[in-house]
Amino acid sequence: MSDQPEQSEKTEDPSQKRLEDAHKKGDVVKSQEVTTWFMVLGSAMVFAFVAPMTAGSVMTTLGGYLGQADLYEVGGPGFGAFVTNAAISLLGALLIPMALLALCGVAGNMVQHRMVFSLDPIKPKFSKVSPIAGFKRLFSTEALVNFAKGLFKLVVFSTIMVLVVWPDRDRLDTIMTAEPTMILTLFQEIGIKIFIATLIAITVIALLDYLYVRHKWWKRQMMTVKEVRDEYKNMEGDPHIKGRIRQIRLERSRKRMMAAVPDATVVVVNPTHYAVALKYDRDMAAPEVVAKGVDSIALRIRALARDHDIPIVENPPLARALHAGAEIGEQIPAEHFKAVAQIIGYVMRLRSRSRWKSGS
Structure with missing residues (x-):
């Protein structure tokens, strides 16, 4: 009973x-x-x-x-x-x-x-x-x-x-x-x-x-x-469970980051280690970082950029500085505005020429 x-x-x-x-x-x-x-x-x-x-x-x-x-x-x-x-x-x-x-x-x-x-x-x-x-x-x-x-x-x-x-x-x-x-x-x-x-x-x-x-x-x-x-x-206090949860969150975050690469405006790279994907349009106050990574992640970002015809610009000092100074989803630091503006301006001029040639 x-x-x-x-x-x-x-x-x-x-x-x-x-x-x-x-x-x-x-x-x-x-x-x-x-x-x-x-x-x-x-x-x-x-x-x-x-x-x-x-x-x-x-x-x-x-x-x-x-x-x-x-x-x-x-x-x-x-x-x-x-x-x-x-x-x-x-x-x-x-x-x-x-x-x-x-x-x-x-x-x-x-x-x-x-x-x-x-x-x-x-x-x-x-x-x-x-x-x-x-x-x-x-x-x-x-x-x-x-x-x-x-x-x-x-x-x-x-x-x-x-x-x-x-x-x-x-x-x-x-x-x-x-x-x-x-x-x-x-x-x-x-x-x-x-x-x-x-x-x-x-x-x-x-x-x-x-x-x-x-x-x-x-x-x-x-x-x-x-x-x-x-x-x-008890599961929340288990270090193995915590580690597994962190791993799952990291994998999901990485998938979302990779999905944003095709929408990037330009990818700034160090030829061997770093890659930072930036997005900018005229409605934004400043360019923002949509993806970044080193080594194998950087290689995947570059491969996605090539597959979707995203311009890749080599600038090792800027790539390292952007990777260290800005998180994903954040605007780039103010001290890099000038360098990034020159790169984005160069990319936009290339696109304008491509459209003009294709139109002619």
Whole structure:
């Protein structure tokens, strides 16, 4: 009862950090019915395809032993070698079915969640041995659901057995007088029918159970408003998170800066290191810096300028001074007005000549 108010306060979806923490603790979506579906599928494959070959191998091995039974010693070291060889032969025949079933068991978990290694679920906890906690679990909603689910599966599979076996009841009556090969064929035929019907039924059960388990897991991971605030505060104080946020902001700022280069009037450069893109029109009081950078950033600014036919003027002292004295989006310092005005005037004269030549 004490957990009820706390559960009702969980109104916020879980954060990515909450989900990652749950995964590290081994708290993942895991429906046992999905794993059972894979195990039944693996058993059906073994029964339909692997079992006949395995049975043939075992029969050949045992037939050889029976045919040469008089050659084996009942006691002494020869008997130990006989038992060892027989065990190795049987184990080799069973190795493929065992490996296939193990693979299906792993696949049943891998399709539901990422691989996880955690000791948290097996750590000793008082609630696991507490009689009161055990009594609550025994009469909890989860226990009731599991009981109803088990009862439902018992009814479904019993019905499947009856529906599949009943049409062949006459053939089963004569099984004692049939040839061994006919008995194996009949068992394989009925077994395949049972597996197919079981797979169809358990597919529906596994799907519904997975949706139910995932819903419960998601509700368990939900957070209160206070937990969201506390997590946000902790993340803000984390130096790794701060560094990542700064990096994201820097990348976004750089993208905006590069997007402004095609609108620049001129790019002033130092041939090897610096590049400063300036923008000016007659409505502006003074030119302003729209982009700047050194080394690789400077090379990208120059490449963009060339792609968009922005004039590039080499003036190393002015490029270094503008880079150091003005931030992006700011007007250039007053002491550089004259030098920049000469460059912009030169650029505008070049543009006027180009337009006059193209017009003539």
